[in-house]
Amino acid sequence: LFAGRGGRGTGGEGREDRGTGTASGGAEGSFAAMDPPNPNPNPNPTDAQPQAAAGARLAALSLRGGRDLPPDFHTAEIHEHRTDDDDDDDDDEGYLTAASRGGSSTCAWKEAPEGLRDDDKDGDDVSPPSPSSSGYAGERGSSLDDDPEPEPDPEPAQDWPRDKKHLDEDDASSSWRKRKKHFFILSNSGKPIYSRYGDEHKLAGFSATLQAIISFVENSGDHIKFVRAGKHQIVFLVKGPIYLVCISCTEESYEGLRGQLELMYGQLLLILTKSVNRCFEKNPKFDMAPLLGGTDAVFLSLIHAFSWNPATFLHAYTCLPLAQSTRQAASAVLQDVADSGVLFALLMCDHKVISLVGAQKATLHPDDILLLANFILSSESFRTSESFSPICLPRYNPMAFLYAYVHFFDEHTYLTLLTTRSDAFYDLKDPRARIQNVLMKSNVLIEVQRSLRESALHVEDLPTDPSSQSASQPPQSSRDMSSQSLSFEMIGGPAGLWHFIYKSIYLDQYVSSEFPSCISNQKQQKRLYKAYQKLYASMHDKATGPQKTQFRRGEDYVLFCWITQDFELYAAFNPLADKTQAIKMCNRVCQWVRDLENEIFVYGESALSCTIIVGEVYEGLGFVTFSQKRYSFSFPP
Incomplete structure (x- = not known):
């Protein structure tokens, strides 16, 4: 794969036989020279439209204010659609910033491109529109440039150009080959759609090679999953006529990389919907890349989130900590709007949910919340005006x-x-004006700003264990307290606790603590998130079966994972932490989270609910787990 365009692939294409599950290797072959399969054996030359005309139509897309969407805009019956597909870095990547760029008109309409309109006489199937390329007046900043040799410490975050990086690179560039993690999206005819690095058009030969590998395996009656080539792992995801490929040497698991490709595909559907497949059915050589013009920042922001956002592998969303009365005030006004015909109403602060209300029994999957927030935050035009944009929620209804x-x-x-x-x-x-008025009068917006500054969870604030202290002990002196504070700063927290992530399985929500001073370095934080991802994949490995607990001791930290039917807890301790003390500390963390649950989690407000907590003693493991159940009761007026 890395021999350059026109080169010969010397590695065997690893695939898994569906019948036996055994791995087999392929022989050497010149993949770049293979012709891609033609899904239509007898194509009609008259069906192909001039590329110049299609390009002109797609280039003519623009924001239009104060007018209705076209009559043939895609409308389809909405129904709840949830799946259980698998869901989950480049060490030189940096932080994204929200550099300001030009805005758009007050009313931001995004019109359906003519290239996706259906010309069928029956009018039953209407192809999907997409946000226009000019609909992204500004795009979210990309990550820091990757250096072939990583520096000791990344530089502080700053404003970076929002344009795509390294457009001068292609598969023949040595710098392109040294990138630690690539993402590609291509069609089943080998046409490039998206590439993380380099210009897609310059990578047409490489995309054809990837397509040939996939077709070679499929023609033998099998499905390719991944290929290992030295330190590189090449993961494939086939979604109908759209192929997604990740080439990585970051030592991430196959399940984790596949989950990231699933999210990439979900982001693609959010922009175009799954109905774009009809375009490939009509014309196998359909070029989808122009429809995604201006969305590079959206995909770059999502790729960045793979390294820094636990929601990408936990498949849960996090909430902004707020007082229960404040959150109820926000939920009440959103509920009034939802009752008036709005399907979902979300009040968010960056990627954190303040309040979420759905009409009737409609529910939002955490992945949809993640992709929607990423789409909004990475498009500067949303920040500068009231916007109205067509979007697709792939977990709710991908069509x-x-x-x-x-x-x-x-x-x-x-x-x-x-x-x-x-x-x-x-x-x-x-x-919207009514909601804004209520939020200002009830000081919700002020409390949100205060929470951003002050409400983060710190392991140093973990309540002390009452059982470990005796009433007869004298109070600690200021010198003792300062010594204890210094000890916490050195080891990260009580009993060496550095960091934790708590996920409520019932709520599909998680909460995490802030990083202590001993993990202030960005690379250390990123390394810990990677370790969490590997631990998550190990705990949920379908081959070995789900596990309840896991204790890992490494050179940099000790990791402990505890999974019950109600929650998942991932915790990091200093390398010298004792297992018994770590287990006790995890019990204290769980109790602390339960004490704060009304402030750190969002509960449904439409029905009266109560919490029943049942304690179960696991004598063999030496800890107590609390099985938390929530039951909702609806009463007539």
Whole structure:
């Protein structure tokens, strides 16, 4: 794969036989010279439209204000659709920043491109529109440039150009080959759609090679999953006519990389919907890359999240810590809007949920929340104007568009109203103004800003264990307390606790602590997140079966994972931590989270609910687990 365009692949294509599950290797072959399979054996030359005309139509897309969407805009019946697909870095990657760029008009409409309109006479199948390339007046900043040799410490975050990186590179460039992690999206005809590094057009030969490898294995009646070539792992994901490939030497697991490709595919569907497959059925050589013009920042932001956002592998969302009364005030006004015809109403602060309300029994999958927030935060046009954009929620219904009304109250806090109506922009302006008025009068927005500054969880604030102290002991002197504080700073927290992530399985939500001073380095933090990802993959490995606990001791830290039917806990301790003390500390963390659950989690407000906590003693493991159940009761008026 790395021999350059036109080169010969010397590694065997690893594949797994579905019948026996045994791995087999392929012989040497010149993959670049193979012709891609033609899904249509008798193509009609008259069906192919001139590329120049299609390009002109796609290039003509622009924002239009104060007008209705076209009558043939894609509308489909909305129904709840949830799947259980597998869900999951480049060490030289940096932090994203929200550098300001030009805005858009007050009313941001995104029109369906003519290239995706259906010309069938029956009118039953309507191809999906997509956000126009000019709909992204500004794009979220990309990550720091990758150096072939990683530096000791990354530089502080700063404003970086939002344009795609390293467009001068191709598969013949030595710098391109030294990148630690590549992502590719291509069609089943070998046409490049997206590449993390380099210009897609310059990588056409490399994309054809990847397509030939996939076709070679499929023609033998098998499905390719991954290939190992030295330190590199090449993971393939086939989604109908769209192929996704990740080439990585970051030592991540196959399940983790496949989960990242699933999220990449979900981000693609959020922009275009799954109905784009019809375009490939009509024309196997259909070029989808122009439809994604201007969305490079969206994919770069998602790739960046693979390294820094636990939601990408936990498949859960996190909430902004708020007082229960404050969150209830926000939920009440959102519920009023949801009752008036809005499908979902979300109030968020960056990637954290403040309140979430759905109409009737509609529910949002955490992956949809992640992809929607990534799409909004990485598109600067949403920040500078009231916007109304077609989007698809792949876990809710991958075949249809919803319409998102987005308004930012400040730099971090924004409201998203999702509806099935394409003409609801002006109808949603009044509810938005009413919501904003209530949030300001009830000081919700002020509390949100305060929470951003002060409400983070720190392991040093973990309550002391009452059983470990005696009432007869004298109070600690200021010298003793300062010594204990210094000890916590050196080891990270009580009993050497450095960091933890707690996931509520019932709520699909998680909470994590802030990094202590002993893990202030960005590379150390990133390394710990990688370790969490590997631990998560190990605990959920389908081959070995699910595990309940796991204790790993390494040179840099000790990792402990504890999974019950109600929660998952991932904790990091200093390398000298004792196993018994670590288990006791995890019990204290769980109790602390339960004490704060009304502030750090979002519960449904539509029905009266109560919590029943049942204690179970695991004598062999030396700890107590609390099985937390929530039951909802609806009463007539």
